[in-house]
Amino acid sequence: MRVLRIGLVPIVRPLFRGAHLGFEHTARQALEALGPRLGFELVYLAEPVADALQAEAAARAAQGAGLDFLLLQQVTFATGEVLRPLLELPLPLGLWALPEVWESGPLPQNALCGLNLGVSLASRPTKWFYGTVENTWFQTRLKTTLEALRGAKALQEGRVLWLGGAAPGFFAFEALPETGLVVEKAGLDELWVALAAVSEEEVAQRAAGLKELSEYPPEALQQSVRLELALEKLARPYAGVALREWPEIPERTGVMPYAAMARLSDQGYTLAPEGDLMGLGSMLALQAISGQPALLLDIAHLSSKGVMLWHGGEAPQAWAAGPTRLIPHFNRRLPAVRDMALRPGPVCGLRLLPGRRVVVYGGVLTGEKGYEGDSSWFTQTTWAGWPLTPRQFVASWLNHRLPHHLVLGMGAYQEALLEMCAWLGLKVLPALPEENRLVW
Numbered sequence: 001m002r003v004l005r006i007g008l009v010p011i012v013r014p015l016f017r018g019a020h021l022g023f024e025h026t027a028r029q030a031l032e033a034l035g036p037r038l039g040f041e042l043v044y045l046a047e048p049v050a051d052a053l054q055a056e057a058a059a060r061a062a063q064g065a066g067l068d069f070l071l072l073q074q075v076t077f078a079t080g081e082v083l084r085p086l087l088e089l090p091l092p093l094g095l096w097a098l099p100e101v102w103e104s105g106p107l108p109q110n111a112l113c114g115l116n117l118g119v120s121l122a123s124r125p126t127k128w129f130y131g132t133v134e135n136t137w138f139q140t141r142l143k144t145t146l147e148a149l150r151g152a153k154a155l156q157e158g159r160v161l162w163l164g165g166a167a168p169g170f171f172a173f174e175a176l177p178e179t180g181l182v183v184e185k186a187g188l189d190e191l192w193v194a195l196a197a198v199s200e201e202e203v204a205q206r207a208a209g210l211k212e213l214s215e216y217p218p219e220a221l222q223q224s225v226r227l228e229l230a231l232e233k234l235a236r237p238y239a240g241v242a243l244r245e246w247p248e249i250p251e252r253t254g255v256m257p258y259a260a261m262a263r264l265s266d267q268g269y270t271l272a273p274e275g276d277l278m279g280l281g282s283m284l285a286l287q288a289i290s291g292q293p294a295l296l297l298d299i300a301h302l303s304s305k306g307v308m309l310w311h312g313g314e315a316p317q318a319w320a321a322g323p324t325r326l327i328p329h330f331n332r333r334l335p336a337v338r339d340m341a342l343r344p345g346p347v348c349g350l351r352l353l354p355g356r357r358v359v360v361y362g363g364v365l366t367g368e369k370g371y372e373g374d375s376s377w378f379t380q381t382t383w384a385g386w387p388l389t390p391r392q393f394v395a396s397w398l399n400h401r402l403p404h405h406l407v408l409g410m411g412a413y414q415e416a417l418l419e420m421c422a423w424l425g426l427k428v429l430p431a432l433p434e435e436n437r438l439v440w
Contacts, residue, residue, distance in 0.1 A: 007044035018109030030133035164244030228260035240270035286409030313337025342376035392433035
């Protein structure tokens with residue numbers, strides 16, 4: 001989990017009694033104690049800000065502190081001229097009001113009203129918070145924001161390799177991400193060079209560690225292991241690789257690359273099949289938010305059980321519902337792919353699209369095995385937080401004419417994904433579940 005850098009600026013109006021009770025000090029201490037649990041560090045702490053000049057100084061200091069997120073703590077009410085220099089910062093911002101310390105007599109802080117005023121002045125996405133640090137609502141909202149910011153940073157700062165381009169005829173996978181993700185392109189000739197450089201000693205050492213159930217004797221997997229080592233060398237400097245894994249690789253090497261990709265994913269590498277760059281970006285964001293590997297799947301079948309999700313056999317064992325095994329590819333009958341049922345439980349999904357658009361979805365995998373490769377049934381489907389039947393989900397996917405890779409992450413993180421899209425300025429597509437008429 002990436003530790004995020006957070007700043008805190010307390011805002012006070014000295015006329016209010018609450019400005020003199022030291023709330024900002026106790027809140028700061030509580031935040032510092034919460035940091036290790038939620039994965040953040042409080043790296044910038046301003047003195048209480050009471051006027052526009054102090055706010056401008058705090059804004060300059062915050063901008064130079066390399067922050068991932070800045071909390072403006074409304075200890076008491078404050079007016080717009082104090083808030084404006086901070087609200088104009090090019091940083092993800094949160095406005096946080098402390099609750100009133102008593103409920104009768106003179107109004108002590110008026111902080112919630114100040115929060116109301118502050119959010120009314122914000123001209124771009126700003127997250128509001130209310131409560132003490134110990135309050136569950138405050139912590140839940142902050143945890144979601146931290147997850148969202150990790151996803152955003154993965155898409156803004158990552159560096160990926162596009163190896164071989166998109167698979168033939170998969171024109172929808174030729175689009176480039178528009179979030180800041182750096183894409184370096186290389187031809188498959190670099191893979192052939194890396195393959196030739198793998199030594200027999202390296203192959204023997206890696207092959208000796210293969211413990212997975214397999215329909216193949218160890219000697220039949222030598223070329224798959226060689227490919228794994230070559231891909232690992234190419235992937236090492238990058239956050240992820242979008243790989244054109246067919247038709248050239250099986251034609252040249254005599255093996256399907258999926259088992260090699262699956263074993264690399266077990267080691268923490270991220271590889272998107274068929275040269276799907278947007279899918280790779282989606283995987284990186286989901287992994288940053290969930291802390292678990294993501295994977296790409298096809299929508300293969302629809303029945304009363306739900307939506308059958310499937311792919312050729314490159315999923316990591318972290319996604320397995322039980323034992324995995326290496327078997328022939330379902331179509332080419334070449335070695336080898338990983339065959340497994342996907343583990344049951346909640347999942348979330350993200351699909352980046354051209355034009356700074358995105359789809360956010362979720363649901364539950366049943367864990368029941370489907371087709372050979374990695375597969376399961378997808379049920380209790382949602383779209384941008386709204387429930388849909390599986391049939392409505394498929395209708396929405398097709399009506400929006402989305403690319404044929406659905407990307408999944410572990411856990412229910414739709415709220416964090418939606419917030420990430422807001423920080424990045426991405427348009428979340430609504431469900432389009434019309435089932436009977438032409439939608440274009």
